[in-house]
Amino acid sequence: MKLNYKLYPFQNPNPNQQSIGDMIILHGLFGSLKNWVTVAKFLSEFGNVYTLDARNHGDSPHSDEHSIPLMSQDLEEFILQNHIKSPLLLGHSMGGLVGMYFDLTHPGILKKLIIQDISPRSYPFAYDNEINSMSFPLDGFSSRNQIDSEMAKFVPDTFIRQFLQMSLERNENGLYRWKLNVTGLNHARRVFDDVFDLNQTSETKVLFLLGGNSEYIKNTDFDIMDRMFPNNQKITIQGGGHYIHFTHQEEYLKILKNWLDKN
Structure with missing residues (x-):
């Protein structure tokens, strides 16, 4: 690869x-x-x-x-x-x-x-909370703050959320997506x-x-x-x-x- x-x-x-x-x-x-x-x-x-x-x-x-x-x-x-x-x-x-x-x-x-x-x-593989914090649909979220608030339900640690969000991007249409292959990583337990x-x-x-x-x-x-x-x-x-x-x-x-x- x-x-x-x-x-x-x-x-x-x-x-x-x-x-x-x-x-x-x-x-x-x-x-x-x-x-x-x-x-x-x-x-x-x-x-x-x-x-x-x-x-x-x-x-x-x-x-x-x-x-x-x-x-x-x-x-x-x-x-x-x-x-x-x-x-x-x-x-x-x-x-x-x-x-x-x-x-x-x-x-x-x-x-x-x-x-x-x-x-x-x-x-x-002790990362269920991290995986869950990146697995909910991002449709309808208009800001990183909104996504962060939803992620906090799974990962209370602000530092870890900020670390994960370095892989969060917004495309030209204003939609958010994870650059990480969250599903693939979840299957690689x-x-x-x-x-x-x-x-x-x-x-x-x-x-x-x-x-x-x-x-x-x-x-x-x-x-x-x-x-x-x-x-x-x-x-x-x-x-x-x-x-x-x-x-x-x-x-x-x-x-x-x-x-x-x-x-």
Whole structure:
């Protein structure tokens, strides 16, 4: 599948700064490349940055099939089509699972991995409220505020609603629609089940960047990370949750810079 993407070319005010190479950013479930503008612009001071829309997200094609292996195939196709050599990959949540799966099944392709707040294991599809908040008919709604009020019946958290609404668009006729393939994602409820072979290992250098208050990381995950990706470093942002690239952006970017400068 040919994915939609945006390229942020390498730009650094220091003429002596050399590019570290190409970087790819993979967003999480219900996200899009629009969620990563600030991070991508920041990282473009180190090299070319490609932000991708996963299948069934953003402006990438919709499909009845949605799985980590298929998204890994999409990533391979993207890398080959764009002649990208030894990229560094940053993946958040679902994007992190895709990045780790790709690395384990395509050894030697990725130069480095940055995995945000996810572990190489199975996760439940615990997103009924989010799916329901995007499943009611949008006919008759004349403003985002009206849609937001209806969504709040399912998702009380304003931050999450605003995150979801980044995939809400209005066409030239004034009608709203979801760019997400909500039905397709709802049917892919086993997308995070039994993805990884826990006997697989990778020597790729990995930074696990975690939220201290995240519900996605358990103490037992550290052993899994060490077993499958022994060449890793873990950095936890205290007080952070799953979206530390938004909520703790200054600290997040500082950590990325320090890690890239040293690695």
